[in-house]
Amino acid sequence: MSDKTPIDIKSWIREQWGASKLPPGGVVPAPATSLEYKTGEWREFKPILDDEKCTGCTQCYFICPDDAIKMDDRFHPIFDYDFCKGCTLCVEICPVDAIKIVKEVK
Amino acid sequence: MSVTQELPPKRKINLKVAAKIPSGLTGGHRLCRGCGAGVIARQATIAAAMLDKPYVVVQATGCLEVATTIYPYTAWKVPWLHNAFENAGATASGAEAAYTAMVKKGRMKEKPNIIVFGGDGGTYDIGLQSLSGAIERGHDFLYICYDNGAYMNTGIQRSGGTPKGARTTTSPGGRVIPGKPQYKKDLAQIMWAHNIPVFTASMAYPQDLMQKVQRGLEFEGPAFMLTDSPCTLGWKIPDNYGYEVSKLAVETAVFPLYTAYKDEWELSAASRKIALQPHLKKPVEEWLKAQGWFKHLFVPKKKEDVIQSIQEWVDERWERLLSRANNV
Amino acid sequence: MAKVENQEVKGLTGDQAVAYALLNIDPDVVPAYPITPQTIIMEKFSEFWADGLVKTELVHVESEHSAMSAAVGASATGARVFTATASQGVALMYEILFIASGSRLPIVMAVANRALSAPINIHGELTDQLVTRDAGWVSFIGEDAQEAYDHTIIGFKIAEYPEVSLPFMYGLEGFIVTHALEPVYMLDKKTIYDFIGEFREPSNWVFAPGNPGAQGLLALPDYYMELKYQQEQGMKNARKVIPKVLDEFGEITGRYYHEVEPFHMEDAKYAFITAGASSGTAKAVVQRLRSKGEPVGMVKLRTIRPYPDEQLSELLKDLDGVMVVDRSVTFGSPASIQATDLASALLKHRKFPRVLSSAIVGLGGRDITEKDFEGLYEQLKKDVQEDVSRTHWWGVRI
Numbered sequence: 025m026s027d028k029t030p031i032d033i034k035s036w037i038r039e040q041w042g043a044s045k046l047p048p049g050g051v052v053p054a055p056a057t058s059l060e061y062k063t064g065e066w067r068e069f070k071p072i073l074d075d076e077k078c079t080g081c082t083q084c085y086f087i088c089p090d091d092a093i094k095m096d097d098r099f100h101p102i103f104d105y106d107f108c109k110g111c112t113l114c115v116e117i118c119p120v121d122a123i124k125i126v127k128e129v130k
Numbered sequence: 131m132s133v134t135q136e137l138p139p140k141r142k143i144n145l146k147v148a149a150k151i152p153s154g155l156t157g158g159h160r161l162c163r164g165c166g167a168g169v170i171a172r173q174a175t176i177a178a179a180m181l182d183k184p185y186v187v188v189q190a191t192g193c194l195e196v197a198t199t200i201y202p203y204t205a206w207k208v209p210w211l212h213n214a215f216e217n218a219g220a221t222a223s224g225a226e227a228a229y230t231a232m233v234k235k236g237r238m239k240e241k242p243n244i245i246v247f248g249g250d251g252g253t254y255d256i257g258l259q260s261l262s263g264a265i266e267r268g269h270d271f272l273y274i275c276y277d278n279g280a281y282m283n284t285g286i287q288r289s290g291g292t293p294k295g296a297r298t299t300t301s302p303g304g305r306v307i308p309g310k311p312q313y314k315k316d317l318a319q320i321m322w323a324h325n326i327p328v329f330t331a332s333m334a335y336p337q338d339l340m341q342k343v344q345r346g347l348e349f350e351g352p353a354f355m356l357t358d359s360p361c362t363l364g365w366k367i368p369d370n371y372g373y374e375v376s377k378l379a380v381e382t383a384v385f386p387l388y389t390a391y392k393d394e395w396e397l398s399a400a401s402r403k404i405a406l407q408p409h410l411k412k413p414v415e416e417w418l419k420a421q422g423w424f425k426h427l428f429v430p431k432k433k434e435d436v437i438q439s440i441q442e443w444v445d446e447r448w449e450r451l452l453s454r455a456n457n458v
Numbered sequence: 459m460a461k462v463e464n465q466e467v468k469g470l471t472g473d474q475a476v477a478y479a480l481l482n483i484d485p486d487v488v489p490a491y492p493i494t495p496q497t498i499i500m501e502k503f504s505e506f507w508a509d510g511l512v513k514t515e516l517v518h519v520e521s522e523h524s525a526m527s528a529a530v531g532a533s534a535t536g537a538r539v540f541t542a543t544a545s546q547g548v549a550l551m552y553e554i555l556f557i558a559s560g561s562r563l564p565i566v567m568a569v570a571n572r573a574l575s576a577p578i579n580i581h582g583e584l585t586d587q588l589v590t591r592d593a594g595w596v597s598f599i600g601e602d603a604q605e606a607y608d609h610t611i612i613g614f615k616i617a618e619y620p621e622v623s624l625p626f627m628y629g630l631e632g633f634i635v636t637h638a639l640e641p642v643y644m645l646d647k648k649t650i651y652d653f654i655g656e657f658r659e660p661s662n663w664v665f666a667p668g669n670p671g672a673q674g675l676l677a678l679p680d681y682y683m684e685l686k687y688q689q690e691q692g693m694k695n696a697r698k699v700i701p702k703v704l705d706e707f708g709e710i711t712g713r714y715y716h717e718v719e720p721f722h723m724e725d726a727k728y729a730f731i732t733a734g735a736s737s738g739t740a741k742a743v744v745q746r747l748r749s750k751g752e753p754v755g756m757v758k759l760r761t762i763r764p765y766p767d768e769q770l771s772e773l774l775k776d777l778d779g780v781m782v783v784d785r786s787v788t789f790g791s792p793a794s795i796q797a798t799d800l801a802s803a804l805l806k807h808r809k810f811p812r813v814l815s816s817a818i819v820g821l822g823g824r825d826i827t828e829k830d831f832e833g834l835y836e837q838l839k840k841d842v843q844e845d846v847s848r849t850h851w852w853g854v855r856i
Contacts, residue, residue, distance in 0.1 A: 036202055040680070043687040048623060049562035050201065050677060050685050053663040055670035058158030058198070058205035066163065082149035086176075086336040087373060089168030091156040095149045107157030111164035111362075112370040184667035188531065189674075199675040211534055211665045212674030213557060217527035220519060224489055224531025224539075225665060227515035231486035231537060234513050237657065242667045260527065263520030 033057045059107075063090065067110035070126045071103055077122035084114040084123065137327055137391050138348040143177070143337045151176045152207070154187065159198040159205035164369035166359035166376070167194040167276040169333040171247065174274055174355075175208070177340035178245055178347060185243035185347070186210070188225060190218035190252035193283040193361075194276060216256035219264035219273070222246045226269040243347045244271035249359075250291030251281040254315050265324045265352040272346035275317065276359035286364045290315040293384075294443065295436050296423050298364075303426025308433055313443055318390070321354040327391040329355040330398075334376035338387060338398050345389075358385040366422020375420050381410070382417040383448040388455070395454040405458040411448075414441045461712050465643040472603040472635035475642045476542065476568050477502030479610035481511060482647040483654070485566075486537035489517035489528035493547040494580045495632040496570035500542065522547035526554035526565075533563035534673055536664035538614065538657060541565065544632060545572035548586045552593075558625045559594030559689055561673060562662065564617030565625040568610065571599070571734065572632040573822045581823020582632035584734055585786040588762065588795045590627070594689045596696050597762040598628040599733045603640040606630040608713060611645065614654045615703050620661035621695040631735040631785075633823060645711065653710060693764045700761065717761035718769045722748050726755035728838050729774060729811075731782040731800065733759045736826045740783065743831035754835060759796070767803030774800075775809030779842035781834055782816040785826065793849045794818050815841045819852035 031047070031054040047053050080099030092108040093101045101114065101123070115123045154175030161168045171194060178185040186209040189195045195212050198205040213221040222244055232238035248257055253275040261273060280298045281287040288298040294313045297303040301310040322328045327349050329342035339357070346353035358379050360372035367375055379385035380400050387398035397405055404410045415437055418424040427433045452458055470478060476499045480488070490500045507516045517532075519525045522543050533539040543551065548569060558565050573583035584599065591597060596616055600606050609628040617626040630636055645653075663671050677685055700717060708714030722744050723729060732740045737758040744756045757773055759766070774780050784794035791798060797816030804810040817834055820826040834852060841848055 033202065041684075043684040043691065046681075046684055046688065048662055048688050048692075049673060050560060050675060051663045051671060051673045052199075052202050052204050052675060053669070053671040054204075055207040056156045056158070056205060058203040059156065061158040061160075061203050063158055063160065080146075082145045083336075085149045086145075086173055087169060087333070089161060089163075089165050089172065090159070091153050091172060099146060099149055104157060109163040110369075113164055113169070113373055116370045117373050186665065186667060195674075196676050199672055201675040201677040201681050204672040204675060206672055207670055209665050209667060209669050210672040210674075211531065212672075213527055213530050214553060217524060217554070220489075220524035220527035221531035223517055223519070223524070224487060224528030224533075225535050226531075227487045227489070227517045227528065228532035228535040228537035228539075229666075231513065231515040232535070234515075235486070235657070238666070259520060260524050263524055266520070267518065 062106045063109050064106045069110040069112055070128050071114055071123045072126050074122045077120050083117050087113045087117045138345050141344055143340045148176055151179050154208045156205050161197040162362050164362045164372050166372045170276050170357045173336050173339050174343045177343035183243050188222040188246045190248035191215035192249035192252050196283055215252050217260045218246050218248045219261035222271045223264045223269045246271050246273040248275055250277040251289045254290035254317050268351050272353045274355045276357050278359040278361035280364050282361050282364045294440055295427055318356045322390045327353040329389050330387050332358050332376045334373050378417045378420055382412045382414045384417050384444055396457050397455045405452055414444045462649050462710055467641050467643050469639050470642040471637050471639050472606040472630040473498035474502050475603040475607035476610050479607045481506045482650050484512045485514055485540045487515045487532035487539045489519045489525045490541050491519050491522045491525045493544050495636040496542045496544045522550040526551035529565045530558050533565050534665040536660040539565045542568040544570040545574055545586045555593040562623040566613040567627040569627055569629045570632050570636045571629040579822040582634045583785055587629045588786045591763050596624050596626045598760055600630050601737045603642050607642050612707055618658055619699045622692050622699050624692045634735040697764050717766040719758040720773055721756050723755035727753040727778045729777055729780050730756040740831055743828050765799055771804050771807035771809040774811050777811035779813040779838045780811045781838040784816050785820040787818050787821050813842045814847045817850045817852040
């Protein structure tokens with residue numbers, strides 16, 4: 025059966041594997057290799073949580089297109105700035121204005 | 131698939147439970163900032179993950195497919211398959227038949243749930259035949275169409291799902307022809323006529339969307355979901371406006387939320403509210419004004435006749451829907 | 459492996475023969491759409507299916523494009539998949555053929571070779587299969603119902619070799635083979651399963667729960683070429699695998715097949731190259747001409763892809779003239795489709811006959827008779843005498 029050793033995606037990308045190393049058929053036999061591609065660099069506006077205002081309604085979790093919000097034990101958002109593109113949908117949807125925008129300067 | 135099969139019961143979606151479920155689509159994909167398709171795919175896969183069976187994803191060519199799988203980067207955490215543009219229905223049929231055969235022959239324990247994603251281009255137009263055939267054969271899958279109203283991935287060309295009057299690159303807001311001349315195809319009704327469960331859903335109402343995804347997956351046989359998928363680039367809206375414009379679509383009855391299966395037509399809460407309190411129904415102009423790709427209908431001169439015809443289209447559909455709905 | 463002595467023999471048409479092979483293969487999924495002259499394959503197989511003689515999931519798709527699409531979907535899950543089509547059906551599924559090969563899926567497909575529209579014609583011609591030769595499929599053409607039966611089985615073995623992992627198509631000429639009754643020797647299920655395995659053993663990732671991963675990603679210019687190169691490697695490996703598999707098959711059945719089959723080529727000065735059903739007619743004529751002392755032979759081509767360039771150029775190198783008898787058509791080309799491939803092969807190996815002519819003949823199912831071969835032989839001699847390579851539209855009424 026197939027070789028089940030996990031694919032080393034980091035070296036795949038770094039070395040830019042050729043025909044002899046690439047899995048056949050255009051398959052990427054691993055989940056979520058996109059996590060190597062930090063779309064956080066797209067960001068112009070950074071969401072910052074005002075923890076005291078947050079009521080843990082969870083709406084931001086469901087509105088983020090980039091899976092850049094995870095919930096902590098109180099259902100407050102933890103932003104993954106590696107992937108947050110700064111679309112600010114979370115800011116828009118928050119019913120208590122608990123998420124502030126900060127313009128990022130690079 | 132039994133002709134007498136009922137819709138599976140509605141499961142109440144507890145947001146706090148769902149908020150701890152990881153989505154099947156994760157970060158690092160290259161969908162535009164604020165893309166509705168990304169939101170819909172996340173909500174749908176969260177809902178699927180809450181069910182007992184594992185799920186796999188078959189996908190048609192389009193924004194969601196291209197942006198989430200640029201070799202060797204894939205943003206999907208579950209098994210995912212893309213074949214071509216017009217054959218998501220057929221591809222899913224083949225995979226589903228394979229699972230059936232392998233279970234029958236004892237090589238697999240049980241069939242997974244299958245979600246098929248396709249855009250409006252790949253569903254209304256080029257993929258319609260393949261989807262219709264898959265439904266006629268009774269394969270077990272839930273097809274979710276993320277309808278952003280045009281061939282967005284190739285640069286905003288008009289599709290059968292483009293609303294009337296919308297400016298696209300192949301139906302520009304010109305001096306003589308102000309945007310797409312034709313009305314949007316009523317795909318949900320076409321799907322309903324196949325005698326399968328049909329759901330319309332919106333990212334602005336995640337509990338409703340997720341509940342419907344679960345019902346569609348639990349239904350034994352094909353089911354269809356149409357979702358309103360805001361496109362920041364194509365609709366010319368701000369990055370963070372997807373939620374607002376989704377709500378407007380429901381509030382103006384441009385995109386009513388309902389479940390339809392044979393004689394059961396049920397308005398979902400947000401649309402039912404408007405049906406019972408008609409003064410809450412907003413004029414379609416508000417929805418049009420909210421999107422830049424309708425700007426030529428207002429500037430330099432307001433095109434009353436076009437706007438009027440769009441309002442008539444909305445109202446006529448809404449009235450027909452109300453007359454069918456069992457819960458108003 | 460001992461030769462299977464008692465092979466059941468049945469009077470079958472080519473189409474029926476394929477169905478009977480499938481009966482004992484019992485593939486997991488068969489998605490198919492009807493088109494003349496493939497219809498009988500599926501009709502016969504449907505009888506087996508309806509009677510519960512196979513556990514195959516028969517998917518009655520709504521077009522050939524969906525047939526190949528469903529085949530890709532099914533094969534990606536690791537299932538053993540078969541389909542069949544012809545002519546317009548091949549043309550309709552064209553884009554997916556490339557996807558099947560690019561995705562390295564060992565789908566097996568029978569092509570009931572038929573002419574392409576326009577005008578619409580339902581009869582035997584090889585063009586439909588020949589024009590797919592760039593799609594990356596291993597491609598065989600058969601001469602009769604027995605070969606149609608055998609190729610069905612052989613195809614799965616070749617395709618499923620891990621180092622090949624390419625889809626396999628094989629042709630049987632419309633009506634001439636598909637609908638003509640012949641004695642066909644058949645193999646029992648155990649023999650077939652000993653040869654190809656009871657089920658497919660995928661050597662790569664499969665689209666199934668527990669296998670997170672993706673197939674069908676968008677490859678940008680930085681990776682596309684490497685993935686294509688892998689397909690060519692598969693084709694290269696097929697060159698080694700094919701003779702091995704054919705040999706093994708010969709040991710089991712007593713029917714030894716080869717990629718190229720020379721007949722009366724010893725000290726031949728002239729030769730026909732044929733593919734498909736007309737090979738039988740050619741053999742009869744060559745036999746007769748030889749008995750009259752004519753220095754003529756023939757080579758039957760079984761394998762279209764990977765093209766057996768080395769073997770062919772070796773066989774034809776010292777001849778005065780070669781006539782490719784091509785039941786296919788192309789336009790504006792230097793020669794017939796098969797002659798063009800052959801010319802490249804000969805030039806590559808620098809082994810050529812003095813004259814390479816081709817005949818476009820038997821289009822739209824027009825009969826290729828013994829008289830045609832006799833006439834083509836005279837024509838070839840004339841071409842050699844005049845030292846000119848020509849493409850002849852043989853038998854057309856101007």
